[in-house]
Amino acid sequence: MANVNITSGKTRRAQIAGGGFAGLTAAIALRQNGWEVTLHEKSSELRAFGAGIYLWHNGLRVLEALGALDDVLQGSHTPPTYETWMHNKSVSKETFNGLPWRIMTRRHLHDALVSRARAVGVEMRVNSEAVTADPKGRLTLGTGEVLEADLIVGADGVGSKVRDSIGFKQDRWSATDGIIRLIVPRKKEELGDGEWDNTIDMWNFSPRVQRILYSPCNKKELYLGMMAPAADPRGSRVPIDLEVWVEMFPFLEPCLVEAAKLTTARYDKYETTKLDSWTRGKVALVGDAAHAMCPALAQGAGCSMVNAFSLSQDVEAVGSVEDALVEWEKRIRPITDRCQALSADYAANRSLSKGNMFTPAALEAARYDPIRRVYSWPQ
Numbered sequence: 001m002a003n004v005n006i007t008s009g010k011t012r013r014a015q016i017a018g019g020g021f022a023g024l025t026a027a028i029a030l031r032q033n034g035w036e037v038t039l040h041e042k043s044s045e046l047r048a049f050g051a052g053i054y055l056w057h058n059g060l061r062v063l064e065a066l067g068a069l070d071d072v073l074q075g076s077h078t079p080p081t082y083e084t085w086m087h088n089k090s091v092s093k094e095t096f097n098g099l100p101w102r103i104m105t106r107r108h109l110h111d112a113l114v115s116r117a118r119a120v121g122v123e124m125r126v127n128s129e130a131v132t133a134d135p136k137g138r139l140t141l142g143t144g145e146v147l148e149a150d151l152i153v154g155a156d157g158v159g160s161k162v163r164d165s166i167g168f169k170q171d172r173w174s175a176t177d178g179i180i181r182l183i184v185p186r187k188k189e190e191l192g193d194g195e196w197d198n199t200i201d202m203w204n205f206s207p208r209v210q211r212i213l214y215s216p217c218n219k220k221e222l223y224l225g226m227m228a229p230a231a232d233p234r235g236s237r238v239p240i241d242l243e244v245w246v247e248m249f250p251f252l253e254p255c256l257v258e259a260a261k262l263t264t265a266r267y268d269k270y271e272t273t274k275l276d277s278w279t280r281g282k283v284a285l286v287g288d289a290a291h292a293m294c295p296a297l298a299q300g301a302g303c304s305m306v307n308a309f310s311l312s313q314d315v316e317a318v319g320s321v322e323d324a325l326v327e328w329e330k331r332i333r334p335i336t337d338r339c340q341a342l343s344a345d346y347a348a349n350r351s352l353s354k355g356n357m358f359t360p361a362a363l364e365a366a367r368y369d370p371i372r373r374v375y376s377w378p379q
């Protein structure tokens, strides 16, 4: 059913900048509510960047609401436990009291969202870069085209032009550590004895600080998050320096040999962005454009998807889009703010290395159910 603007009598229209997880979520959710939606992606194709991703109860509930959950569950994996090792000895095994969580390749999640966006009728334009936005509801593209809309969504990532063209006040900083993220073949049968279906968060503090987050995505694909301080030239080198990684994690050698072959690997520092506000007039920022966070709690995309989905709920509930956006930020932002702060603290102190660190506070965002708007998973 069409979603009509009461003043103009026309179907309400949203212009969305960015075809990542946040932009696609907003696009599908608004379209499902009857909006006309155009999504602009500056790259020449709609594809995921990065390697693997963890989603928790909050993100999985969004996928359910979008009609994409079944697709995502096929070809992804929930490990029996999240295990933490220090110097190659197990220190904890966490199961989160049954809280749903899942690991997958980013490609898998992105493909499911793109296919759902197509199915519901989102217009998706590639090679379409947003360059400026205007709080009155105008989006200007790199071609010079100016598009009018009832709602503009800036989902254009950490370097957001939508955000910067409007001049939101922001703090941005990078953490000491960074990460190389790769997908390699599982090679489970070559790894020797061990519970290789688990997530294993392998920490080492000597002779160097190096961590591997071993994350099986499905029967064939393994996501390796290889963390080292930015100040360590060998740990942060790409393609990976096989010798330094095998020296520290010899039992993973078959996987590390595969990792060393990946010449397109990238080392990324952890970035945090904090804004004074996520909205201005008819413009809302979602995802990393609004709140890039350290990945310690694996919630950047989860929060992005919850916030984008919640936006689609609130523009239905409140009369004017401008008022709805203010209400939306007030309602949903505190969860993301707390998650972002704790993630930054965990990253700065390398807290996950202690094991058993998924406390109720650390799982707050994960436990949120955006459909019912409650914390549905008791601790």
Ligand SMILES: Cc1cc2nc3c(=O)[nH]c(=O)nc-3n(C[C@H](O)[C@H](O)[C@H](O)COP(=O)(O)OP(=O)(O)OC[C@H]3O[C@@H](n4cnc5c(N)ncnc54)[C@H](O)[C@@H]3O)c2cc1C
Pocket: 017, 018, 019, 020, 021, 022, 023, 040, 041, 042, 043, 052, 053, 054, 055, 128, 129, 130, 131, 155, 156, 157, 158, 159, 160, 161, 162, 179, 181, 268, 270, 286, 287, 288, 289, 292, 293, 295, 298, 299, 300, 301, 302, 303, 304
């Ligand atoms: C190491 C690491 C591990 C992480 N692990 C997890 C995890 O396990 N779980 C989790 O939930 N989160 C995780 N995150 C966070 C997560 O990756 C991000 O929060 C999430 O991908 C943000 O999505 P987004 O759509 O906001 O931004 P992006 O994914 O950056 O998408 C932005 C899109 O906009 C496009 N674009 C950019 N500029 C323009 C423009 N001007 N016009 C049009 N299009 C434009 C880009 O090409 C891109 O397609 C991790 C992050 C890092 C760094």
